[in-house]
Amino acid sequence: MSHAHCDFTGYHGRRVHFGVTGSIAAFKTLSLMRRILASGASVGITLTEAATRFVTPLSFEALGADPVQYDMFAPEAAHFAHLAPAQAADVYAVVPATANTLAKLAHGLADDLLSCQVLAFEGPLLLAPAMNPRLWRAAATQANWNTLVSRGAVGIAPDCGEMACGESGQGRLAEDNAIVTAILKALTSQDMAGKRVLVSLGPTREYFDAARFWSNPSTGLMGACLAMAAWLRGAAVTVVSGPVSWWFPADIPVVSVTSAAQMYEACLEVWPQSDMGVMTAAVADFSPLPHPGGGKFKKETANGQSPLVFLPTRDILQAMGEAKRAGQILVGFCAETDDLAANAQGKLTRKHCDVIVANPIGRPESGFASPRNEAMIFSATGRQETWESLAKTEMAWKIWDFTIPS
Numbered sequence: 001m002s003h004a005h006c007d008f009t010g011y012h013g014r015r016v017h018f019g020v021t022g023s024i025a026a027f028k029t030l031s032l033m034r035r036i037l038a039s040g041a042s043v044g045i046t047l048t049e050a051a052t053r054f055v056t057p058l059s060f061e062a063l064g065a066d067p068v069q070y071d072m073f074a075p076e077a078a079h080f081a082h083l084a085p086a087q088a089a090d091v092y093a094v095v096p097a098t099a100n101t102l103a104k105l106a107h108g109l110a111d112d113l114l115s116c117q118v119l120a121f122e123g124p125l126l127l128a129p130a131m132n133p134r135l136w137r138a139a140a141t142q143a144n145w146n147t148l149v150s151r152g153a154v155g156i157a158p159d160c161g162e163m164a165c166g167e168s169g170q171g172r173l174a175e176d177n178a179i180v181t182a183i184l185k186a187l188t189s190q191d192m193a194g195k196r197v198l199v200s201l202g203p204t205r206e207y208f209d210a211a212r213f214w215s216n217p218s219t220g221l222m223g224a225c226l227a228m229a230a231w232l233r234g235a236a237v238t239v240v241s242g243p244v245s246w247w248f249p250a251d252i253p254v255v256s257v258t259s260a261a262q263m264y265e266a267c268l269e270v271w272p273q274s275d276m277g278v279m280t281a282a283v284a285d286f287s288p289l290p291h292p293g294g295g296k297f298k299k300e301t302a303n304g305q306s307p308l309v310f311l312p313t314r315d316i317l318q319a320m321g322e323a324k325r326a327g328q329i330l331v332g333f334c335a336e337t338d339d340l341a342a343n344a345q346g347k348l349t350r351k352h353c354d355v356i357v358a359n360p361i362g363r364p365e366s367g368f369a370s371p372r373n374e375a376m377i378f379s380a381t382g383r384q385e386t387w388e389s390l391a392k393t394e395m396a397w398k399i400w401d402f403t404i405p406s
Contacts, residue, residue, distance in 0.1 A: 003035075004371055005224035005246055006177050006184075008232065008393045012040035014187045017089035018065075019114045022050025023096040024164045025130035025173040030059060032095060035180050037064050041187065044085065046070065046114045048101070072113040082116040091186045092121045096130035096173050099141045106144035124186040128156040128179050133169025156182055177247050181228065190234030192404060197235045198274040199227040200267055200281035200316070202242030204260040208288035208308060209297040216282045217368040220244040222333075222359075223280035225396035227252060230276075233400065238274070240266045242281055260284045260313035267316050271323065276403070278331040279317050282368070286310040321352025331355040331403055337362050345378055354380050355403050377402055 016036050020029050026047075033043050045060045047070040057068045072082060085092055094101060094114070101115070105127075110116040118125065127148060135141060136158060149155040156179055159172045173179075201223025205213040223239070224246040231237045231252055239254045240263060248254055255266045260283045271277055288308045297307055317332050324330055332353040336343045337360070344358035358376045361368060373395050378384045385402065387395060 002246070003177050003180070005221060005228050005393065006181050007035060007038060008184060008229070008397065009038070009040050009391070010394070010397065011184070011187055014041040014091075015044070015089045016041050016091045016093060016183055016187070017044040017046065017085040017117070019092065019094040019097075019101075019118065020045060020047045020051045020055070021094065021096060021098045021101045021114065022048055022053060023098050023130045023173075024054060025096040026051050026054040028173055028176070029095050030055065030063060032176060032179055033060065033065060034063055035176070036183060039184060041090075042066070044068070044089065046085075046117055048112055048114050050098075069113055072116065082110075082113055083120050085117045086120040086122060089121070089123065091124045091126060091183055092118060093126040093128070093179070093183055094118065095126070095128040095179060097127045098129070099131050099135040099138070099144075102127070102129060102141060102144045102148065106147045124154060125152070126154045126156060126179075126182055126186060128174050129158050129171075130173035131158070131171050132163060132165060133167060133171040136169075136171045154182055154186060175247075178249065181232065181249060185232045185234075188232045188234075192230055192400070193234030195230070195235040195404075196273060196275045197227075197230045197237045198240065198267065198270045198277040199223050199230070199237060200240045200242075200263060200277075200279045200283075201227070201246075202244040203282045204242050204263055204284045205258050206260060206284050206287040206313075207258075208290060209295065211296050214284060214286075214288055214308075214310075216284070218242070218244075218282035219369050220246060220280075221369075221371070222373060222392050222396070223278070224248075225392045226278050226280060226399060229393070229396040229400055235276075238270050240270065240281070260287055260316075264314045264316050264319070268319060268323070271320050271328075272325075274328065276329045276331070277320055278333075278399075278403075279320070280333050281316075282335070283316055284313055287313050315351075317351045317353070324352060329354045329403060329405075331357065331399070333357050333359065335359050335361045335368070341376055341378075344376060348378055348380060355399075357399060375399075 045065040045068045060068045104115045110119045156174045160170045161172045202220035203218040205215045207213040237252045257263045344356045348356040375387045
């Protein structure tokens with residue numbers, strides 16, 4: 001599964017400490033650590049003795065973790081290693097967390113380096129368990145889990161699936177995106193907390209027979225990045241998605257649609273309850289009339305003529321702008337090949353937007369299906385900025401910085 005919309009940078013100067021316990025899933029922490037390092041944050045590691053049976057400390061050291069600790073009584077640990085994360089780390093993430101470790105942490109035991117560090121740590125604690133389904137659903141484990149979550153720990157519950165032992169059920173370590181984004185959220189200022197945000201993304205498909213449709217190359221990446229950036233910053237996000245597939249956290253509801261008409265209905269239903277709307281979807285301006293009878297059009301019967309008759313679709317952004325109440329903020333997007341600034345400013349006024357983001361298309365590193373974008377951004381109050389090629393995650397962050405009231 002793609003994670004391009006989840007890998008944000010800009011976390012330089014922040015620090016994450018991973019606690020790794022004795023599970024077959026311990027090796028997965030290596031890839032998680034690399035993604036956190038790519039965000040700009042630094043990473044430290046503490047392994048339990050059991051964890052070192054599954055993955056070596058040297059593996060973490062080779063990939064850039066510093067320090068890597070596993071023995072509370074090692075000579076290098078003499079200088080208060082059991083307290084170091086409490087003094088230096090912004091987040092402590094126990095990944096994977098075994099049933100035994102959950103029991104220790106729930107009851108305040110501190111008989112090894114990891115449990116002692118967690119007991120002394122006063123910042124955000126994340127727990128991502130991994131264990132046999134029988135161990136996970138045991139009454140004692142559930143009681144320990146509920147105790148830890150009630151104290152404020154961020155719990156990333158295990159997924160369901162086939163286990164290493166051959167059994168199936170809930171117990172697999174949660175997917176990487178869920179863990180990485182939970183860690184990044186714990187590192188992020190919640191400056192959008194309390195805001196309800198609607199994001200539309202992806203293309204629409206306008207079917208003209210049973211097999212074919214009129215559409216565009218939008219992948220929805222820009223919208224997915226904007227949705228994740230708002231979520232990381234504390235907003236309650238709802239996504240209206242065309243026919244593309246992006247992973248989102250469980251607390252981001254996704255309304256899946258196909259056609260422009262369906263997207264219109266979905267957006268206009270969510271908009272009244274939203275504080276902000278960001279319309280990145282590439283909605284078809286025209287839709288072909290369906291082939292009579294609903295079957296597949298046969299070119300042999302057309303006498304060389306196209307059967308397509310197009311009618312205009314309803315303008316989602318225009319309708320949202322006209323329905324906008326005081327205090328709502330509406331952000332539109334436009335993709336242009338020519339006269340970028342003039343077209344964007346005209347759309348800003350016509351559609352009653354507060355902000356418009358204009359992207360040049362037809363360039364290798366901008367627009368549809370590109371991991372990067374260029375943009376000019378304008379506000380209804382006269383502010384404007386121009387951004388050269390940026391990763392879409394970075395651009396999403398800058399769009400929110402430009403948009404949210406200071």
